Amino acid sequence: MHMMTKIALIGLALATSACTRPDRFGGTDPIGTNPVAGQNAGGVSGGVSDPRSPQYFQQTVGDRVLFAVDTSTLSPQGIATLDGQANWLQTNADYLAIIEGHADEQGTREYNLALGARRANAVREYLMSKGIPSNRLRTVSYGKERPIEVCSNEACYAKNRRAVTVISIGQLS
Amino acid sequence: MTLKAVVIAGLVALASLGSALPALAQGGPLRLTITDGVIEPLPFAVPVFTAETAGAEGLAADISNLVAQDLTGTGLFREIPASAFISQMGPFGTPPSYPDWRAINAQAVIAGAVAVNGNQLTVKFRLYDIFTGAELGEGLQFAGTTQGWRRMAHKVADAAYSRITGELGYFDSRVVFVSEAGPKDNRQKRLAIMDYDGANVQFLTDSSSLVLAPRFSPDGNRVLYTSYESGFPRINILDVGSVTSRQLDTAPGEMAFSPRFSRDGSRVIYSLANGGNTDLYIGDIASGASTRLTSAPSIETAPSFSPDGSQIVFESDRSGGSQLYIMPVNGGEPRRISFGDGRYGTPVWSPRGDLVAFTKQNAGRFHIGVMRTDGSEERLLTSSFLDEGPTWSPNGRVLMFTRETQGAEGTSQLYSVDISGRNLKPVDLVGGASDPSWGPLQP
Numbered sequence: 001m002h003m004m005t006k007i008a009l010i011g012l013a014l015a016t017s018a019c020t021r022p023d024r025f026g027g028t029d030p031i032g033t034n035p036v037a038g039q040n041a042g043g044v045s046g047g048v049s050d051p052r053s054p055q056y057f058q059q060t061v062g063d064r065v066l067f068a069v070d071t072s073t074l075s076p077q078g079i080a081t082l083d084g085q086a087n088w089l090q091t092n093a094d095y096l097a098i099i100e101g102h103a104d105e106q107g108t109r110e111y112n113l114a115l116g117a118r119r120a121n122a123v124r125e126y127l128m129s130k131g132i133p134s135n136r137l138r139t140v141s142y143g144k145e146r147p148i149e150v151c152s153n154e155a156c157y158a159k160n161r162r163a164v165t166v167i168s169i170g171q172l173s
Numbered sequence: 174m175t176l177k178a179v180v181i182a183g184l185v186a187l188a189s190l191g192s193a194l195p196a197l198a199q200g201g202p203l204r205l206t207i208t209d210g211v212i213e214p215l216p217f218a219v220p221v222f223t224a225e226t227a228g229a230e231g232l233a234a235d236i237s238n239l240v241a242q243d244l245t246g247t248g249l250f251r252e253i254p255a256s257a258f259i260s261q262m263g264p265f266g267t268p269p270s271y272p273d274w275r276a277i278n279a280q281a282v283i284a285g286a287v288a289v290n291g292n293q294l295t296v297k298f299r300l301y302d303i304f305t306g307a308e309l310g311e312g313l314q315f316a317g318t319t320q321g322w323r324r325m326a327h328k329v330a331d332a333a334y335s336r337i338t339g340e341l342g343y344f345d346s347r348v349v350f351v352s353e354a355g356p357k358d359n360r361q362k363r364l365a366i367m368d369y370d371g372a373n374v375q376f377l378t379d380s381s382s383l384v385l386a387p388r389f390s391p392d393g394n395r396v397l398y399t400s401y402e403s404g405f406p407r408i409n410i411l412d413v414g415s416v417t418s419r420q421l422d423t424a425p426g427e428m429a430f431s432p433r434f435s436r437d438g439s440r441v442i443y444s445l446a447n448g449g450n451t452d453l454y455i456g457d458i459a460s461g462a463s464t465r466l467t468s469a470p471s472i473e474t475a476p477s478f479s480p481d482g483s484q485i486v487f488e489s490d491r492s493g494g495s496q497l498y499i500m501p502v503n504g505g506e507p508r509r510i511s512f513g514d515g516r517y518g519t520p521v522w523s524p525r526g527d528l529v530a531f532t533k534q535n536a537g538r539f540h541i542g543v544m545r546t547d548g549s550e551e552r553l554l555t556s557s558f559l560d561e562g563p564t565w566s567p568n569g570r571v572l573m574f575t576r577e578t579q580g581a582e583g584t585s586q587l588y589s590v591d592i593s594g595r596n597l598k599p600v601d602l603v604g605g606a607s608d609p610s611w612g613p614l615q616p
Contacts, residue, residue: 070494072449105577108518108532108561109386109608110431111488111495113399113406114444114451114472117428121449139427140405141446145383150357152558152579 052092054167061088064164065123069106069157072118074126082123085165086130097132099123100164101141104157109143116141123163203281203302203309205249205337207570212595214251215337216278217244220262221255222285222296232319233287236296236326240283243330243344246370247571248596253279265297266312274303281309283333292318296325300333310336323372324615331614343566344369347612348573349387349396349413352376353585353605360605364398366413369566369611371587371601377416384409386431386562386608390438393612397421397432397441408432408443410458422461424454431474436482442466442502444474453487455502466504477521477529478502479546486510486520486529486546497531499546510548519562522546523569528592530563530572541574543592554594564611573600575607 048055057063062085065078074082089095101120103112120139128134149156205215219241222233244250260273265286274282285298295316302309313332315325324345331342352365352374361380364387367373377396378384385406387398393413400409403420406428411418423429426445433442435455442455451472456463467473471491478485485502488495494516498507511517515535522529526546533540533553539560544551559577566573566589573589576599585607587600600606 105559107534108475108488108495110444110474111472111490111518113385113428113430114446114474117446117451118449118472125449139449141428142383143385145360145362145385147358150581150583152583 054095057085057088057092057095057167061085063166064162066158067119067161067163069104069161070115072115072122074122079126082126083130086127086132089127089132089136089167090130094169095167096136096170097127097138098166098168099127099137099139100146100166101139102146102160102162102164103144104160105144105147105152106157107144109145112143113141114143116143119161119163123165127165202305202307203337204339207249207338207340212249214245214249215280216251216253217241217281217283218253218255218258218274218277218279219244219283219285220258222287222298223262223265225265225286225288226290229287229289232289232294232322233285236287236322236329237283237285239323239326240285240298240330240333243327243370244334246598247334248591249338253277266299268308269301269303271301271303271306274301279303281333281337283329285329289319292320294319294322294325296322296329298329298332300336323368327368340570341568341614343568343571343611343614345615346567347389347393347615348564348587348600348609349377349389349612350587350609351384351387351607353607354380357581357583362607364396364411365606366396367600367602374602377411377413378418388433388610389612390434391436391613392438393615395434395438396610397434399430399432406430408441410441421456421458422463423456424463424465431476433476433478436478436480442476442478442485444476453485466500466502467507475519479522480524480526486522488518488520497529497548510546511544511551512548513551521563521565523565524567525569528569530565530592532561532563532574541572541590543572552594554590554592555588555597560588562608564609566611567614571596573609573611575609577607 048059062081065081099120101116103115124137124139147160149159219237222237224230224233241252245252257277260270262284269282282301288295297314299312300309315328327344330344334342346369349366351362353362355361362384363380364377364384366375383401385399387396396411398409399406408421408429409418410421424445426447428446431444441458444451445454451474453466453473453476454463455466469491471489473489476485476487484499486499489498495518496509497511497517497520498509500507515533517531517533519532520529528543530543533542538556540553541555541560541563542553557576558579561575563572563574571589571591575585576588577585584605587606587609590597
């Protein structure tokens with residue numbers, strides 16, 4: 001019973017942050033919660049070795065797919081990752097996902113926002129085609145605003161052209 | 174602050190400045206015609222303005238320096254240093270000793286006087302055409318507060334620029350932009366406003382949520398921008414005077430971004446993404462009612478109104494890579510205007526209506542360029558690792574844009590260049606900056 005209460009409370013906090021602040025690089029998150037699985041969800045379950053844990057989703061299933069320059073076409077490797085994501089989301093039906101679309105720095109700011117939206121949507125539609133209800137999946141684009149790699153060559157660009165599935169417990173607004 | 178300008182002597186009204194000037198004739202009155210050809214900067218002198226009250230010496234020096242800096246900063250004028258002066262100016266209103274200024278080839282001399290009473294500041298100036306041996310235009314007087322001394326210097330420089338070139342100036346104007354801090358993978362962004370020359374930076378938002386691509390209203394009183402305050406890209410409108418903002422109602426969609434004001438400031442044109450597809454919409458700011466402008470499976474974004482408000486230019490990848498298109502605001506078939514190599518984006522219609530400025534990406538480089546509205550006479554003005562997002566000076570002579578350097582230590586800075594490609598230089602700002610939007614000449 002005690003454990004149940006704890007889960008419910010954490011779920012509430014994550015839901016709040018999922019609705020208001022999916023920007024996980026903002027650095028000034030006043031709530032201190034972070035919808036990215038892995039760092040803050042440790043109280044929910046038992047780490048990367050637990051296949052029901054967010055850490056497992058992030059690291060073992062794989063939370064991201066990569067794209068070629070200026071495209072939103074899913075690669076065979078990306079589709080394999082998304083099949084894993086779909087299975088995981090089927091099994092863990094209380095999790096919701098915000099899919100973040102990103103672009104590399106080659107391109108103008110607003111075009112890259114639109115391109116990131118295309119990429120996030122490609123992932124969302126694939127997950128829906130695998131039976132994940134649309135009301136569990138929401139998209140957001142960061143364009144070229146949130147690189148994870150900072151060099152200015154293809155080695156970094158390839159990792160920045162991505163869609164990341166960020167899971168949390170709660171309800172999407 | 175309030176600025177009050179009065180004509181000191183004569184009957185010529187301020188509004189008729191410039192247009193009252195006769196055309197250039199051999200040996201005629203001072204006139205610099207701005208062309209796309211190579212320009213020999215016009216030599217001028219600004220003797221330190223006369224301090225007419227005790228203690229006004231410091232401001233008199235600052236103001237005369239800033240007037241000279243504004244003019245030399247255009248690349249069209251060259252200041253003759255005080256060390257070369259043969260004679261000094263007499264009391265304000267006394268004509269200069271023309272032969273002494275001709276001897277050092279000064280074609281124009283700007284004389285001024287500064288008076289300070291409490292926090293009240295008065296600046297007077299007169300412009301002399303040395304080779305004609307006559308005053309050019311009437312004397313002008315500006316009154317305001319000492320705090321607003323830079324604006325008064327900009328007013329003097331705008332009047333001198335306008336009288337000599339026959340075109341409006343752009344010095345007493347402001348730019349809204351995104352101030353940047355922090356490393357590339359954790360960049361903090363906040364809206365800020367500055368004078369055109371980088372002075373008087375004021376922050377309009379904190380860095381708690383991502384903000385992008387602000388745009389001034391035509392009157393400079395409001396700003397549209399993209400905000401992630403809700404966690405998702407939405408359009409906010411901010412009142413500059415009160416520094417308060419609210420989220421704008423848009424058509425329903427996953428993301429709204431890329432907002433621009435209509436020329437009368439009552440409507441907003443923007444991009445809306447739904448199901449991964451981005452199209453253009455136009456909305457009424459007061460009622461929030463929106464109409465869809467494009468319905469294509471391609472990306473349509475970065476719109477800009479023509480000066481008469483009847484057409485928009487925007488970027489679309491409907492033909493593959495991004496290209497520029499023009500369509501009537503009331504709907505109709507878009508007409509492609511860019512056909513060169515590479516990709517084109519962020520088109521901005523010039524205030525004069527004859528040119529479209531854009532970002533071009535080709536062969537691994539970025540350029541700021543201009544073309545005519547039918548796509549002809551494309552000229553690239555800059556080239557770098559990443560230049561993007563031009564904005565026009567109020568008189569259509571200068572473009573300001575974002576230049577980002579490459580690599581892990583890459584930072585963004587604002588640069589300006591004139592439309593002939595000359596006078597490329599960074600805006601003097603502390604810290605990173607991007608996405609400038611140049612406001613109107615202030616009243």
